[in-house]
Amino acid sequence: MKLIHRIAYYLGGFGIGLIILFFFLSGKKTSCDYSPNARTLKDIRNKERAFSEETIQFLKQEKLDTATISRMLINGDVLFSESNTDLDSCKIYKIEADVLDKNLKITVENCEEKATVQKMEAVFE
DSSP, rough: HHHHHHHHHHHHHHHHHHHHHHHHHHTSSOOOSSEEEEHHHHHTTSSSSEEEEEHHHHHHHHOOOOHHHHHHHHEEOOTTTBBBBOOOOOOEEEEEETTTTEEEEEEEOSSSSEEEEEEEEEEOO
């Protein structure tokens, strides 16, 4: 078989495979979150969220709303070195993100059914 025929078969099969892949993945909330950071943020985003009184006061003081926290859970970085992931019941994560030209850090208690934002603070570097 000539090289050109091999390439044509390869590209034909590759194209059919891509079409099938897009068919199965389209229309669903399918994502490929492989890194620990992405998996942790997705896990917190998918749970019911609650906010401590301290967090609500900080949001009012800085004239922010809970959409800021939602953006942090999409674009943020989990600081695993500062987090306490060894707990059996609810793990404590620290998440840092730049939102609205502010460097913010939140502390989230991630339980099985609920994620509670315990603390929110501005980070000055």
